[in-house]
Amino acid sequence: MQTKTQVEDLQNYLTDASNMPGGYADRLVVPESISDISGVLREANEAGVAVTIAGARTGTVGGAVPFGGVVLSLEKLNRIKSIDKAGLSAVVEPGVVLADFQKAVEAEGLFYPPDPTEWSCQVGGTVATNASGSRSFKYGATREFVTGLKIVLADGELLNLKRGSAFSADGKEVRVVSESGRSIAARVSSYRRPDVRKNVSGYYNAEPLDAIDLFIGSEGTLGVITEIELRLLPKPEGFFSGIIFFERTDKLLAFVDEVRLLSFENRKGPVAIAPGSDVDASLIEYFDDRALSFISEKFPETPSGMAGAIFFEQETTAETEDSLFEQWNALLEKHNADIDRSWFTTTEQDREKMRAFRHALPVSVNERVVRNKQKKIGTDMAVPDENFAGFLKFYKETLDASGIDYVIFGHIGDCHLHANLLPKDEAEAERSRHLYGRFIAQALMLGGTISAEHGVGKLKSKYLNVMMGERYMNEMAELKKAFDPKGILGRGNLFGVGSV
Numbered sequence: 001m002q003t004k005t006q007v008e009d010l011q012n013y014l015t016d017a018s019n020m021p022g023g024y025a026d027r028l029v030v031p032e033s034i035s036d037i038s039g040v041l042r043e044a045n046e047a048g049v050a051v052t053i054a055g056a057r058t059g060t061v062g063g064a065v066p067f068g069g070v071v072l073s074l075e076k077l078n079r080i081k082s083i084d085k086a087g088l089s090a091v092v093e094p095g096v097v098l099a100d101f102q103k104a105v106e107a108e109g110l111f112y113p114p115d116p117t118e119w120s121c122q123v124g125g126t127v128a129t130n131a132s133g134s135r136s137f138k139y140g141a142t143r144e145f146v147t148g149l150k151i152v153l154a155d156g157e158l159l160n161l162k163r164g165s166a167f168s169a170d171g172k173e174v175r176v177v178s179e180s181g182r183s184i185a186a187r188v189s190s191y192r193r194p195d196v197r198k199n200v201s202g203y204y205n206a207e208p209l210d211a212i213d214l215f216i217g218s219e220g221t222l223g224v225i226t227e228i229e230l231r232l233l234p235k236p237e238g239f240f241s242g243i244i245f246f247e248r249t250d251k252l253l254a255f256v257d258e259v260r261l262l263s264f265e266n267r268k269g270p271v272a273i274a275p276g277s278d279v280d281a282s283l284i285e286y287f288d289d290r291a292l293s294f295i296s297e298k299f300p301e302t303p304s305g306m307a308g309a310i311f312f313e314q315e316t317t318a319e320t321e322d323s324l325f326e327q328w329n330a331l332l333e334k335h336n337a338d339i340d341r342s343w344f345t346t347t348e349q350d351r352e353k354m355r356a357f358r359h360a361l362p363v364s365v366n367e368r369v370v371r372n373k374q375k376k377i378g379t380d381m382a383v384p385d386e387n388f389a390g391f392l393k394f395y396k397e398t399l400d401a402s403g404i405d406y407v408i409f410g411h412i413g414d415c416h417l418h419a420n421l422l423p424k425d426e427a428e429a430e431r432s433r434h435l436y437g438r439f440i441a442q443a444l445m446l447g448g449t450i451s452a453e454h455g456v457g458k459l460k461s462k463y464l465n466v467m468m469g470e471r472y473m474n475e476m477a478e479l480k481k482a483f484d485p486k487g488i489l490g491r492g493n494l495f496g497v498g499s500v
Contacts, residue, residue, distance in 0.1 A: 042156030061457025094124020130217030148229030284413030
């Protein structure tokens with residue numbers, strides 16, 4: 001186990017992709033085993049020293065930024081321990097890079113659907129934040145694929161959780177037993193979850209609640225995840241993909257509504273509203289007109305004069321490929337898509353080009369931000385389906401009136417878009433922060449969530465307070481206290497810097 005205290009050794013561990021300023025720590029510890037982690041936490045807990053867990057530090061909300069104490073980096077716990085092709089499962093350590101895991105799984109003819117935009121993240125981080133991405137439209141977030149966790153609690157105790165082994169129901173406590181035999185009981189927060197497709201704002205609750213789900217998305221505040229068991233799927237035989245351009249936003253939205261409806265109906269059984277339809281998208285991604293303008297810097301073949309575009313994929317077999325092409329084509333004609341200038345493929349090579357098109361946008365945005373010597377301000381709210389079109393209109397009208405440069409893109413299938421504001425100077429940056437607050441307020445007024453996929457961390461803790469209110473924040477604090485009585489883990493995450 002490595003322990004470092006020199007300023008130059010700590011420097012890279014004092015920030016994450018949020019670029020939150022002010023991070024500092026007394027020492028960095030890089031454990032190589034569970035026993036190392038247990039010893040570090042036991043010592044820190046006895047002394048009441050804060051411990052901030054670090055992975056790849058790709059998070060955008062300051063969750064890995066320490067404000068004192070110890071940084072516990074899991075980078076050395078990076079083994080893929082097993083991939084069971086017959087059992088459709090894998091066991092990994094938290095420091096495994098997601099892209100490496102995806103490749104290893106695919107080499108076995110298997111498929112791990114969670115697909116965050118940031119492929120360099122580590123699997124442990126995706127579990128700690130319940131990460132999602134484009135494929136969440138069909139497969140859900142990381143939570144849906146976690147079947148087991150090994151966790152070290154704040155006092156160094158070991159906890160081995162299997163999905164289905166411990167439940168809370170009827171408002172009762174959830175109870176787990178550590179490997180030493182100690183029983184821990186915690187009352188689950190009673191807040192009502194917003195009726196949205198994606199939400200990672202605060203501790204998970206459900207009725208009944210599986211104990212493992214408390215730790216998924218807990219942002220390093222309840223324990224240190226040391227081993228993860230994941231469910232896998234057979235690798236799809238093929239994909240039919242398209243990037244579709246629309247001249248009118250209303251037509252684009254109507255197309256998305258129908259694809260969303262058909263997809264969800266198909267997963268339940270025969271589609272009553274359109275007998276014979278096999279449309280079942282695995283992802284539906286959106287780009288507004290400004291996003292297309294940004295992307296055209298790297299993809300000059302992008303048609304001009306479009307109101308927006310949709311990137312979709314659907315899994316296929318040799319038997320269904322032709323039929324699905326016809327069904328998608330009929331939908332596109334119905335909703336007046338510009339079919340002649342749109343792009344379609346069934347080949348892996350061209351599909352990767354389409355994914356590169358999707359990922360070119362964040363790169364172009366970041367390049368613009370660097371030129372402006374400012375930080376982008378990006379939203380992560382989601383709203384209920386019935387309020388989505390109105391929320392998108394509010395985004396566009398408010399941002400157009402502001403005069404601040406922006407792009408809107410993201411997971412339209414889940415009614416979850418990212419508005420990236422790109423201020424040119426400090427005055428615009430200040431106005432952008434005020435606009436962000438307006439978007440938060442509007443999302444909450446519409447029954448939405450402050451964070452659909454990026455988490456709360458430290459940067460959004462004040463908004464979580466607004467969303468939850470004092471009662472439910474206190475309930476979450478009591479839950480944390482059950483697992484971390486001295487409040488040493490992830491200090492500042494969810495509850496704000498200066499809290500436990």
